[in-house]
Amino acid sequence: MMRILIIGGGSVGGKLATDLRDPFVLVESDPSRVWELREMLGFDDDSRNVVHGDGTSRETLEPLSNDIEAAVVLMNRDSENLEAVSTLKELGIKKIIARVNRSENMARFMEFGAEVFLHPTGYEEGLIRTMLYPDTKHAIQIFVREGSPAIGRSIRELELPEGTVIGSILREDRLIPPEPSLVIQNGDLIALDTVGSGARKAWRIFSRTGRIGPSGHILIPLSRERDLTAVKEGEMLAKSLGSEMIFIVRPGSEELLKTVGGFISKRIPFKVIHSNNSTREMMEGSRRISWERKERHEMELMSILEEHMREGAPHVDLVILPPPSKPPIYFPFLPQSIDRLIEGSPIPVLVSRNPKTYRRILMYIHSRSTQEINIAIEIARTTGARITALYKRPNRKRAQYLQRFAQVYRVEVDIVRFAGNPTVELIKEVKRNLHDLILLKSNLKELQTSQMRRLVHLGERSVIVVP
């Protein structure tokens, strides 16, 4: 059960609330419409399910936002909707679905992480339900953005999931019939009818692969000579992915920055953040991550990440850390600062050991490995690496998804099924030393934490740990 906040109780909001299966709170600015909605939905006159208020105001939304997991913004003007989306984002609502009236405004909504649909479509309630409950969706609209692998390919070549039919394509205010030979272009708005999990797959085929890529940033803290490995690997990745680098320089590390500036390619954009936060400020900055016993370095890094996200600054896709020094005897039961940082980071962390272009990437497929698949595909697509994916029989659908996804992106992939213990099989594959990059999910139930820590501390290859 998830609690949903609906902002705007017009015809679409009212219809949506009528047959929504989860508890909701509806905010409407027109008092007479509030009474009408309460009567229509069978609520008492003082019901807290239908509330009178301004959907763009923080005063209205903040008290209602407790336990809210998704919000649907359905007001009439794009400017109001955008304001509401921005407030909801600030209030920490993760899933925001917004109606957009003018297609040129879509990108602005997307910058706030909102899922959008263009008004009017005629089947908006169905569309919203589809977006709220992705597993039972029937119809979706996809806006083809720059970087989508579908651009330049015909509908026939896309290999859409079974049962998925393209209803219409809107291109520069013209509706185009979806002929199999039609080539997809940047900026196309595609309406699809799907069944089951087809919508999710279709979404992946059309949209950008994940959180790593051209519009994102790679964050690299600098403090020691060892950090140069991280800089080199960061440069290689930034060059491949088209990302920008951000260096965090602590007091006393300015010399290191000069060295970095000396060897880094002029074509790779980067910016520098000088970190001189006091411990108290850092504590306050990292309050939301609520770690205990954090060390200064971690706190500083997390504080910067937090600030970076809060201010709506360019999104950080990846943090690159230098490899930790190898201890003579390693005890994985006593987590070190880097372990706590990796295990608690909200952003993927790469422990750098390989500044050369990747040739092979190793990953473990589990039941929820969408994010790792996206990242692996994006890196493999841009670096030309081959992916080896280990999976166990219950996760075969995820493996098939990777395979299909890889076909679309023309990435070479080896899917390896095993029957034994996931940790043991993964370590066995790692020890073959065939892979330059290992991609894992943090705190995964199937994988032994102590072995994952060993990979970070004693491994010989770069490791990306995805939250």
Add this chain to the structure above:
Amino acid sequence: MEMMEIVASASVPTGLAPILVNGRIASSEIDPFIILAVVAVLGFAAPFFAKALKLPLVVGEILFGVIIGSSLHVLGIVGLDIDLSSGMMDLLSTLGFITLMFMIGMENDFDQLRAISRREKLAILLVISANFMIALVPFLLLGLPLMVGLIVGGVSIAVVMPVLREMGIQRTGFGFKMMLIAQIADVAAIFLLSFSAASESGFRTVMILISIPLLFLILFWLADLLIWYKPHLMSRITNPTDQAELGVRATLAAVLIFYGLALFIGIEAVLGAFLCGMLFSAIFKERGAMMEKFMPLGYGFLIPIFFIYQGFSVSILDLFDAGALALLFLLLSVQFISKAIPIMVSKFFKRPWSNIGGSLLLGTNLSVVVAGVKIGTEAGILDERTSTVLILYGVTSCILFPMLFRKVFRKHLSDRVGAEGDPS
């Protein structure tokens, strides 16, 4: 020696025709394979018997054993004394108990343990401590040995886990907390019983208490190193498709080594099997394939033998002694009250029915009774009559409380689990 006799008698074809000597049939005169066949048939029939009477399977198995045991006692009174106990059955029953304790140890989920709050951990420890204190008081007042109170303070995880598993609630929050209380109370009781026998000095006791977690950590570290440095070997061991079934061999060897190690350290031997299971669960987060290998052997063969065999040792005829009946009633009452008071007072589970149900299921007590009676008789603390009543009490608690739990909890579960997935 006994095993040798059995092996000898097993090879004699006349074993198929028991010989009546002075109206008695001695155990060595019945071919042990006939006894095994009888128990195997009973093991096969037990699930049908339990289902017909709407009992948890474990209860059905024990009750089945009690009925057979009591029938044999009646036959003994009329002069036909058939003793179904044998060295082979003892061995298989012990193996059943070891397998059960190993699998219980394997069921541990350290991630889930980490996920519960400090407050909940403290509450669990308080409930268990209060349980032992409440259990000790009445028996000390009556002048009975301290050991009886410790036995009554115990909980049988060996019964709690199969009952929860059968009802499909072992992985819910309620099931997890129940398992945790039962495991700690079971292990604590067996430890306390071992030490209360007073053969060891205080220093040795402390050393044992320190050495066990230390040993556990060292072995965990070694296993962790083995995975890192010898993944190919470990892959063969953990691969369920390995032709040589290296995993089963390694696990059996590990369990028996732990069993022997526990004997060597001087703690109750089945605790070794339990610790081995815990170690496996700590090393291998994903151990489904390993469990699948052991489940048919354990739940399909060895564990039913253990439960049925426990039932054999009890005769309903023992209930006809008024003193024994009173003591039995007292033991059962204290057993329930010592769990119910801390759980109810602390409102351990969110819902009242969960508190009542939890207290009832935690009333089961078998492994602690078996171990306690063994330790107590060997140390000369428990007389024969008290030991008999204690065994009777253990078996009765395992029949009575799970039945009541299921009765109380069934409706509650259908109301709650369907809606929220967790009865806690």
